[in-house]
Amino acid sequence: MKLRTIARHLKEGLKNVGRNGWMTFASVSAVTVTLLLLGVFLVVMLNINNFGRNLEEDVEIKVYVDLTATDEQLRELGETIRDIPGVSQLRYSSKDEELKNLINSLGDQGKAWSMFEQENPLYNAYFVKTSDPRKTSKVAERLKTLDFVSEVKYGEAEIKRLFKVVDISRNVGMALVLGLSFTAMFLISNTIKITIFARRREIEIMKLVGATNWFIRWPFVIEGLLLGVFGAVTPIALIYWGYSYAYDTVSPMIDSSFIRLLPTEPFIYKIAGVLILIGALIGMWGSTMSIRKFLKV
Amino acid sequence: MIEMQDVYKQYKNGVHAINGINVTIKSGEFVYVVGPSGAGKSTFIKMMYREEKPTSGAILINGINLTTLKERKVPYLRRSLGVVFQDFKLLPRLTVYENVAYALEVIEESPKNIKRRVLEVLDLVKLKHRARSLPGQLSGGEQQRISIARSIVNSPKVLIADEPTGNLDPDTTWDIMEIFKEINNRGTTIVMATHNREIVNTIRQRVIAIEGGKIVRDEMRGDYGYEA
Numbered sequence: 001m002k003l004r005t006i007a008r009h010l011k012e013g014l015k016n017v018g019r020n021g022w023m024t025f026a027s028v029s030a031v032t033v034t035l036l037l038l039g040v041f042l043v044v045m046l047n048i049n050n051f052g053r054n055l056e057e058d059v060e061i062k063v064y065v066d067l068t069a070t071d072e073q074l075r076e077l078g079e080t081i082r083d084i085p086g087v088s089q090l091r092y093s094s095k096d097e098e099l100k101n102l103i104n105s106l107g108d109q110g111k112a113w114s115m116f117e118q119e120n121p122l123y124n125a126y127f128v129k130t131s132d133p134r135k136t137s138k139v140a141e142r143l144k145t146l147d148f149v150s151e152v153k154y155g156e157a158e159i160k161r162l163f164k165v166v167d168i169s170r171n172v173g174m175a176l177v178l179g180l181s182f183t184a185m186f187l188i189s190n191t192i193k194i195t196i197f198a199r200r201r202e203i204e205i206m207k208l209v210g211a212t213n214w215f216i217r218w219p220f221v222i223e224g225l226l227l228g229v230f231g232a233v234t235p236i237a238l239i240y241w242g243y244s245y246a247y248d249t250v251s252p253m254i255d256s257s258f259i260r261l262l263p264t265e266p267f268i269y270k271i272a273g274v275l276i277l278i279g280a281l282i283g284m285w286g287s288t289m290s291i292r293k294f295l296k297v
Numbered sequence: 298m299i300e301m302q303d304v305y306k307q308y309k310n311g312v313h314a315i316n317g318i319n320v321t322i323k324s325g326e327f328v329y330v331v332g333p334s335g336a337g338k339s340t341f342i343k344m345m346y347r348e349e350k351p352t353s354g355a356i357l358i359n360g361i362n363l364t365t366l367k368e369r370k371v372p373y374l375r376r377s378l379g380v381v382f383q384d385f386k387l388l389p390r391l392t393v394y395e396n397v398a399y400a401l402e403v404i405e406e407s408p409k410n411i412k413r414r415v416l417e418v419l420d421l422v423k424l425k426h427r428a429r430s431l432p433g434q435l436s437g438g439e440q441q442r443i444s445i446a447r448s449i450v451n452s453p454k455v456l457i458a459d460e461p462t463g464n465l466d467p468d469t470t471w472d473i474m475e476i477f478k479e480i481n482n483r484g485t486t487i488v489m490a491t492h493n494r495e496i497v498n499t500i501r502q503r504v505i506a507i508e509g510g511k512i513v514r515d516e517m518r519g520d521y522g523y524e525a
Contacts, residue, residue: 005405205386208346209447210376211403213369 005215013222017230020195024227027191031231031283034184035275038177039235042271043243045173050262052166059133061140061154064123069148074124077148081126086139089129095122123150134163181278188286192224196291203294213295220287228283229276236272243268298324299345299455299486304354306340306510314340315351316510322488324454327481329497330490331521332507338490341507342459345488346378347371359454376404379448379456379485383463385440387432387447394419394428397447404451418446422476438469445476449485456480458489462496474500494521 017024063081065074082090093101099120103113130139136154143152196203206216247264254260299322306315314337322328332338343349344356347363356363361374387396394415401411419425422442432440441461448456458477462470474496481487491497497504497520504519505512514522 002405004408008402201386202388205388205399206403207372208375208380208386209400209403210372210374210451212372215403215405 009218009222012219013226016195016219016223017226020198023191023195023198024230027188027195027227027283028231030187030191031184031228031279032234034180034187035232035279036235036238038180038184038278039239039271039275040242041173041176041180042274043239045169045177046267046271047262048169048173049166050260052162052169054260055162055166059129059136059154061128061130061136061143061152063126063128063143063149064151064153065125066148066150067123069124073148077146078126080146081128081143084139084142086130086132086135087128088131089127091127093125093127095120095124098122098125181282184278185282185286185289188224188227188282189289190286192220192227192287193290195223196220196287196294200294203291207295216295217288217291220291221284224283224285224287225280226283228279228281228286230279231283232272232275232279236275239271239275240268243271298322298357298359299488300355300357301344302355302357304344304351304356306337306344306349307352314510315344318354318507318510318512320505320512320515322486324486325481325484327477327487327502328489329502329504329519330488330507331492331497331504331523332513333523336507337510338507339459340510342457342488342490345455345457346380347374372404376451377453377455379445379451379453381441381445381448381456381458381461383460385432385437385444385464387440387444389432391431392428393424393430393432393435393443396432396443397450400447400450406451414450414452415446418450421449421479422446436469437465438472441465441469441473442476445473445480449480453485455486455488458487460490460492462491462493467495470496494523497521 065077069077078090078092081087099113099116099122102122103111106113128139128143130136140152140154143149203216244264247261251261299320301318301320304315304318305313307313316337318341330338330341340349344351344363345358347366351364354364358374359377361377363374366374388399391399397415397418398411401414406414416425416428419428422445424439424442424446427435427439432443435443441464445461456477461477462473465473470493477487477489478500501518501520503517504514504522506514506519506522
């Protein structure tokens with residue numbers, strides 16, 4: 001395509017946006033509403049996902065070491081664990097440390113445990129984290145087979161339930177996002193169809209004087225793209241403002257290691273990028289769909 | 298050159314518009330296509346610029362076989378043709394100059410050539426002085442002259458006209474015919490469907506009469522042949 005032609009298509013596309021004032025407004029509004037819903041949804045879904053990931057990362061396998069193990073054997077066991085595929089982090093905690101932690105975590109009531117300082121009933125322990133939380137149970141099974149391992153513990157039931165919740169929220173989220181995108185596409189394609197209908201004569205003449213289909217299509221595709229991008233502006237602004245506000249108010253109120261909102265930046269920029277991209281794509285798709293019928297001359 | 302061999306056209310609604318047409322039109326000829334309404338004239342004309350595709354048979358225009366022509370090649374066929382309609386088909390928001398230039402812009406002609414060619418053809422149809430007007434400010438005859446200018450601006454070998462004088466008063470009709478004659482004299486083949494008995498009987502040319510989707514008469518220097 002010649003540069004001159006590209007410039008012409010851009011100019012025509014822009015001109016059409018201005019020329020079809022009310023239809024432009026209608027299309028942009030349609031995109032705005034859908035992208036706003038989609039954007040809010042994305043924000044919520046990504047945050048849920050993030051909670052899920054944080055929870056997953058919190059999963060630790062606790063390996064209690066048999067008291068008969070010598071220091072040397074204890075050290076060897078540590079090295080064997082480190083070599084198991086899927087193990088990403090390893091932390092050792094002696095039984096004395098374990099007791100101290102226990103006492104500290106119980107506060108005042110913990111003092112009752114102080115009497116065990118002479119005769120510590122706890123075990124030395126290794127804390128294992130896996131590179132992928134889904135490998136946890138596999139790694140745990142492997143750990144059970146090692147020498148001097150007296151017990152392996154991890155929240156089996158909790159983990160399974162957690163994964164289920166995270167999976168369901170992901171799937172439901174994806175389905176809703178897809179559904180909303182399609183709604184937006186049909187809204188745009190319908191509004192653009194009306195603008196094209198008003199100009200079917202122009203298209204007919206172009207076809208009769210020998211314009212190729214792509215030559216005719218480009219300005220409409222650009223028009224659709226612009227409508228989509230314009231439609232993304234308001235939702236982005238609202239979400240930016242809304243999320244920053246929510247983040248600043250909500251974050252200080254929750255004190256938890258895993259339920260945390262994603263920091264405003266760069267998260268909000270990613271959302272903005274996604275919304276612009278989706279707006280542009282559905283705009284272009286919508287106009288391509290709606291022009292098809294009119295090209296058959 | 299235009300050649301049709303055993304051409305049949307049946308529309309999806311079952312109407313048999315063309316029932317076996319064989320015809321050869323040599324380059325440089327001026328041909329009237331006449332016949333009653335619904336005889337198949339329009340279909341005959343539309344098949345030439347591939348708005349309609351024959352159900353069977355072969356159509357050759359300047360060596361291009363329209364029956365086997367791929368959809369995406371159709372634009373290139375149309376660049377070698379000019380088409381004029383009864384309702385002019387001008388774009389109301391564009392000026393006279395822009396309307397004519399449009400036909401060259403969409404085939405990506407260079408701006409220099411566009412300007413030269415547009416002024417040339419506006420001169421030919423004697424409307425150079427109205428270049429900046431909008432179609433709505435012109436009379437019907439003037440609008441048709443613009444549409445003719447647009448149809449020949451890319452120097453087509455064949456000019457196809459579907460009742461070009463159907464909406465015009467008699468005086469204007471003669472002006473338009475003058476222009477067609479001039480274009481024909483420059484070597485362009487002209488195929489013109491018409492209901493205008495006076496034109497056909499005065500400016501004698503080859504006459505092809507279509508009835509019931511068939512050619513019923515084909516005479517060099519023929520007459521209109523139907524009662525008015």
